[in-house]
Amino acid sequence: MGNLSAMSSARNGETGIAADALSVLNSVFGLPGFRGAQEEIVRHVSCGGNCLVLMPTGGGKSLCYQLPSLLREGCGIVVSPLIALMRDQVAGLLEAGVKAAVLNSTLTYEEAAAVEARLISGDLDLLYVAPERLLTPRCLSLLDRAKIALFAIDEAHCVSQWGHDFRPEYIGLSVISERFPDVPRIALTATADELTRKEIAERLALVGAPHFVASFDRPNIRYEIVEKQNAPAQLKTFISERHAGDAGIVYCLSRAKVEDTADALTAAGMVALPYHAGLDAATRARHQDRFINEDGIVIVATIAFGMGIDKPDVRFVAHLDLPKSIEAYYQETGRAGRDGKPSSAWMAYGLSDIVQQRRMIDESNGSDAFKRVSIGKLDALVALAETANCRRTRLLGYFGETQGSEKCGNCDNCVSPPTLRDGKVIAQKLLSCAYRTGQRFGAMHLIDVLVGRETERVKQFGHDKLSVFGVGRELNEKQWRAALRQLVAMGHLRPDTEAFGALKLTESARGVLKGETAVMLREETPTSRNRASRTKSRRGDLAPRPAGAVKPADAALVGALRAWRSEVARQHGVPAYVVLHDSTIDGIAAVRPGTLSALRGIAGIGDKKLEHYGAKLLALVKAAGA
Template identity: 85%
Template sequence: MSSPAALPRGNAPDALSVLNSVFGLPAFRGAQEEIVRHVTDGGNCLVLMPTGGGKSLCYQLPSLLREGCGIVVSPLIALMRDQVAGLLEAGVNAAVLNSTLSFDEASEVERRLLAGDLDLLYVAPERLLTPRCLSLLGQANIALFAIDEAHCVSQWGHDFRPEYIGLSVIAERFPDVPRIALTATADEMTRKEIVTRLGLTGAPSFISSFDRPNIRYEIVEKQNAPAQLKAFIVERHAGDAGIVYCLSRAKVEDTAEALTSAGIPALPYHAGLDASVRARNQDRFINEDGIVIVATIAFGMGIDKPDVRFVAHLDLPKSIEAYYQETGRAGRDGKPSSAWMAYGLTDIVQQRRMIDESTGSDAFKRVSIGKLDALVALAETAGCRRSRLLGYFGEAVTGTNCGNCDNCLSPPQLRDGKISAQKLLSCAYRTGQRFGAMHLIDVLVGRMTEKVTQFGHDKLSVFGIGGELNEKQWRAVIRQLVAMGHLRADSEAFNALKLTESARGVLRGETEIMLREAAPGTRIRSSRAKSRRGDLAPRTEARPAHAPLQAALRAWRSEIARQRNVPAYVVLHDSTLDGIAAVRPATLNELRNIPGIGDKKLEHYGDKLLTVVRAADA
């Protein structure tokens, strides 16, 4: 099949006018313009851009500029629904083709595609791979193929989807149609696999900064995680929308119930819930203000809600990619937001056991362990978390203080931990490397428990040699030695702590050990306080003088969203409401100049918005 003729280079500036007239945006961001020009001219490419960075425009705009319909492959029904709703609001002819449609509805979408009535069509990967859909596409005029969430094609990635492997058929059957693969998260190994499997060899990669400067990263030692979470929300994010991730379904439900009991509106979400309950809870989260969703990782991909103010983890994710992807769901609107995690030794042990017990190959397990080790190093670092996070993705960082992570705002104290490490490793060795953390601590602090006397460990030379530290401090030592790789928890021996080869250097005094301690009396400032990176994470809320108008605009938007049965942010983003509240436009021309107000939205809502402004000023 041959592609429609690419627009000549001379027409490329039209991209800016379409950007403004359809989406109401005055200018491109970052590499968007270069990507749009490249794809509009018929080129293939790989795009890595952080969540909230404007990936969607990189294929939506070329689909409008080229002849034919842009085919967007996405595994995310929620994202398809929201993006199509937003495009329809902007006057773009868009549709979905997925399992939510009836036969008659799907047939009508297929008819519109063949008739040339669609600008963009969102298709689930398993649907695209059916003979019927491939035959349909072969008869249609296709502007481009966009493969969203392209990291799903990688078996080494954090979110592998087997159906994505089959997408290599796009390059084989439609070699002359431009292909753009997009993701917010991919290390070098994952990028190479995307390029190979999607036939992008030789095509340029557009890699934007992975930095999300508006997100504050904070990782705390897990003590009483439910209580820590409640305090975090109440003190720092009362009334805000947020996502809390847990590893198990039972923990999801327990956490949601605990938050609700504490007066925090929280809803559970996991695959074990009835589909109607999941849908209802997701819709409430998307459409209502201030809802906290407590979920397994089954939730979140494709959620386009821009005003999620925090993402919290009560369990350690599997990798830095997963952590980055999940925390990236906070602050899509660019406003200050938090990524908070409670983490402890049991998290490392649990994730390592899951890897050991998996059915994956030895190579897969080695890669998984390496990814887990990198995440644990992020959790244990005494340096800037942002620098380590960006460094993992191969991004060079200038400076050592980001001013917006817990370690930079409240630097941890470090101490020479060689003696403590030697005592702990000696204790593990002399007790036979058969016991877990609690028993080793009992021996070190000289606690006469039944197990200690049963095994005669009170007679050992290591009994009571660690009285200078308390139980909490010894737990921190154990956790850090596991993170450093000098100890490992053996999942086949009831998580007994065993020495690794590198422990020899510690015991001989040849290896330097620096341990972190929480600085006494320090607190992370409220996320509502001004960030030191004010130039990178500006506050965009309306000033108090604008608050009444902003409240009136939100109320109007909520009513319109209810009438149209779409999320409020599909009608207008918060940033657009902030702009209206700040400018207080008196004419349609003044309103049209506010970012987010395109031609169709001006036509649909212009007079009503001016009425709201005038009423607030009366």
């Protein structure tokens, strides 16, 4: 790769840069062209510009710094907080013939010294460094002596205290602009609202730099949020009916729930592995490696798992507990369908989730300002969960993006629209019950009063004598719970975490009680809605089959290609998708190339992969046609 930098630096103007970029994109990565704003970003950074890039998972962020690193003189320094991401990206670059390495805690002293020597001698195109490693005096001194092409700060939202994954070590990255002011900087993230973007720009000295914001839309992902009843049973049904044999991630809030859920899925005949910080490092590494390298593994995890995992064929992400914010939800669900194929984002949620998250915020050590922002972010997520309108439209709207249509056609509310009804009287009964019982009780007690249950607790407090006792017998317990959640989402009720989840009226409740505020409630029709979900949400109906998808007749060739890929991956000690992506295998199966030239024309086959694997791939195609 060394000659690329020399060639690039010898040319003048952006025209030469653009021509070189397209040439390298094709020769190294085997891609015929850029997607979206990639070309503009590559040209800007290659010419020495700084920028902030917001691009969804699977949108091609990595190329935005990998290509400029190859085009500019010197080595691109990539700051990443994730060992797994560093390892996989370096493995993929090495397969493509790029001189790449990592500098992190997994290396021995001798290995690290060898990498440092290669950097100083100019023998590296890209070097991935952990933020805490970069900030050491030794590493900064090393960089002072090296020729640096650019700095790329990946997962840049980690620098923001308002982000969903704040990491204190990222704060120190401001030293990059101070110590290396003439080296271009590119900060990249898949998730950041306006407040988070502002802080990223301030902390990384990118205030005057352009922001490249791609669409946040992931049209291949179907969003579905269901009322939490028996979450483990609901999850098993979802996986067995919609994603049997698929790779997926299930997120739970606690370690105990991770273990219980993994056990339940295993008992149901699925290959499910737990992952959380309470497991020893060797077990976590083993489970992660199995998930990355094997097909059909379900990983059940806390949020400690997932960021930086490049596995492209994760077919579903499920949440059994409410995340902290829409940013967290978007980041986690974005790990599904990186290859662009139909995938699912499924979540079960209930009122207890809101109470639990509010309690965690209130009991945190954050400032009052931090708590206010956190509550606002939680409220936005609850509104997403309770909306009767298109979930994708609301999700994109949170990030300031307007969708062309009010309906996406690929979320549960679009596929099976809920019925809305005038809920003013129901809301008044509920709010009156909360008020007359002293605003000291949670959902279960309020429902007992409303439906007229003479429980010991109801009689103990004399609530069986209240005027609201039994006024809500027209609804069952499930319907009242749905109404409660919606009133919380609308802001007319709020959980009082100091009183163990008691529901208290807000200022806006006054307008509802006086009849001045309209309340439209979603009317649940569980039988018909679940049936629609099950019949319309099968994998084949999630979205149109992408162009170039494999025909049924090519199944034998696809199987042979995947078996060969698995063996090569095992020999090289890398994930299978590092050798060839599924999309490349699909392309080979669809085109059935008979020559090296035809094979070279398939996306994902660059010069090095053609050199290393071309003859064998052609032999497999020929054997399949025999």
